[in-house]
Amino acid sequence: MFVAFVTTVGTVFGSARIRPYITGDAAIIASEITDNISGTVDLFDSSVQHDVSLEISDAEYEDMITSFQKTDEKKWILADLTIDGTFVNDVSVRLKGNSTLMGVRGDDAVPGGSGFQPPEGLEPPEGSELPEDFVPGHMGGMMSSASEDDPTSLPLLISFDENSSGRAYQGMTELSVRPGTPVLNEAMALSLTAETGQPTQRYAYTVYSINGSATTTRLLLEHPDDGYANSLFDGDGYLYKADASSRFEYVDDDQSSYADQFKQINAVGTGNLQPIVSFLKWLDTASSEEFDAHLGDWVDVESFARYVATQNLLVNGDDMAGPGQNYYLWFDLDTKKITVVSWDLNLAMQGDTSAGPHDSVGMMGRGGDGPGAGMPPPEVPTPPQDGGLPGMTMGNPLKTRFLDSDAFTAVYESAYWDLFEQMYGSGRAGELLDEIAATVPVSDGLTRETLQASVDSMRTWIDQRTDALVALRDQ
Template sequence: MRRRLVHRLPIPVRRHWKILAAFLAFVAVTVGVFGQARVRPYITGDTTVIASRITENVAGSVDFFDAETAHDVSIEFSQSDYDDMIAAYRDEGEKKWITADITIDGTLVTDVGVRLKGNSTLMGLRGTGGPGGGKRGIPEGMEPPVGTAMPEGRGEGGPGGMVTLSAEDPASLPLLINFDKYVAGRAYQGMTQLSVRPGSPVLNEAVSLSSTAESGQPTQRYAYTTYSVNGSPTQTRLVLEHPDEGYANSLFDSDGVLYKAKANSSFTYQGDDQTTYAEQFDQINAEGSQDLQPIISLLKWLDGASDEQFDAELADRVDVESFARYVATQNLLVNSDDMAGPGKNYYLWYDLETKKISVVSWDLNLALSGNSDAGPHDSIGMGGGARPGGADPGAAGPGGGMPGGGGGNALKERFLASEAFTSVYEDAYRDLYRQLFGSGRAVEILDEIARAVPLSDGLGAEKLTSEVEILRARLQARADALAANEVIVAG
């Protein structure tokens, strides 16, 4: 369900609003009696009434995600700190935090944390060309299978393109901005983190994010901004909210726990020791009251379930309809790096009321860049190609992830292979196709986004127009290719 404005309030606040209202009334009376004396709340009992760790929320000048407003982001940090950050990644693969000042739409926020963001995207920085080599690269074990080609359009900012990064150009690098890294409890408009994406204008990712939101599925908000680092020429950048505790607490109507799969994670049962999984999954919220057990329990069941048990019991553990829509969306968007891709790009949501898990999409930078002819039961490979029958090129198969960061996910593969869930998946696929592609809505979304993309020193009108037309053709080709598909026609 798409988040309404009220859902930006953490769930504990909405569920315990009467307690909070009574407490605020008490504070008001106390202030009236004691004047300017500071009142420090002391909370006992049910800790779920503690709504947020945010104690300083920077309001900013305008809503950062208002697409009708022009946005500007600039970052300043010391050259020596930057050099240390690059050296740490180049030599050790460490994503080191440094201190920076950031100005967002005219509002200065000092002493924020900044580090490199990404995995395969960054590998060019570790090439033999040195810190300024700017080489493109994919880490060992994550290369496309032999015989497959990289999707067409790859290049600086092209749809799904692998961008060229250079340490000599800090504005070219993907960064994670953390507002409370060095100032505890601080947020910007309720967010503790923002992610600066590389490349320009990366329309494919923006359209994919908006299309996911349009379908009513959880996703991330984003803004296009003009962007500079240390006074550099301006670039056009896509900036996303990065899932944090507030994001997790406002994602759904019910209470739950959000987990992020790390790039080195393996969606396989590896025993009951939680420390094993803590190295592969980050718990975003509810720390102290919840843990990783829901993931372990699902993986343990998945590991031992026969096909008959899988069919009969999956709906007791996974929100099947939500999962069907997630899987269908990734296929429709031709995303080669979803939960089954080598990047392990997904979040897991565990609903504390239903005791079921659902999947939240993340990192759609490779969406809408592959083979537009892929059908509902074709798997999208890293090379952009498609294989029939749900078998990912280079995927590990039913066992899950491959050593060295390869693709594959047992839950997705078994779900698609099971005849018990075929109708659920195909119904979801038809519904999403008609809503987004058959109706022409995806092209309308592209046009709406294009109007909000700011020009900059690095992005001129001619290039933007060219990128829009390239993606428009891809969207139309996708709609046309599926229009006569038997899954679509059958409904």
């Protein structure tokens, strides 16, 4: 059972999640934290304003940008961090993301640049139109406002232990600085996922600056480490992250063949990729009849139904089947079953509000007829690695086969409408919006007027989504 350590927007930070798990002959132990910086206030206490600033030397910053542009390497650099008044020297910082970094890659990689060619399968079909509310870099992720000229615009990963083994901040070894402001859609999606009892990540709004720059408002998100992994569920298990360039398909029996596709987060010394390899091998060879009869032997079907339903309800076109391959896999050592954990919800709650439970939601809208139609169906071929969106893959056979199977329609639809009522039908989404908006700090880069406009836009989206689904439900 999931331990819902993320509650509502008023999350209270808990104790450091570091504890051993004993499973048979093996002990799953989180990396030892020997220097746990307590800070002045709980980072995820939304009742207080949070402030984060970074100091990065010109040489280090140039090294990070140049390495990325020349080799696509997201190189760690050194920086000093002040978080809620607590100074932490020599933290490690690197770029984070894929499509969100498009504006940093250089002219040839930027849509509209002289050398840009959209990867095959990701361009809109001829004659199709983008949704009316499309904002480059905000909805489709095909462009990004991140720029090397504005360090505060960059999505970053901050590590406390990369340069100082055993160091953590309030039990966390890494934090993610999300791009954009005020990104109410991402905060809403995280909170709604948590409120429905599903694993997600904690977040905090912060006033943010780099090298004494004008301030902006940024979302700070906990980044899954082994302490996070070992707190997700009551039982023992392994947590794996899918790489953006991964393919959810069987290659061979050699675990090393998947090393660049799946990263094990916890118990790195005692675990392995065998659970993933074994499942992919079964999925690759299972007939439709075997899939229907035995998927439950490999996957927590009810949990998966809720995951898939949630992504549709949130209109997230960049989930486990999206171009970013944004998901984690949890393998439970007791049940021997896999659970999908959501990750990276920055494109949720801003697409086509009319998408129904059996419409395929994409980054440019939904599949089928109606507004937003035109996104390629699942199983689009992998874009070329040297093309405009490197490493991105569309589709996921597990999700596709699950939704196509009549054997799982009832469990999926039951989960869907139950979650709809919890999120939208009950009015909870609107209430959460008010609660979240009250915690967002204004800054030089976010005025009260701009924040209110974003709140109004988000409320309109919620109302339209609710009305559309009520109409579908009552047909």
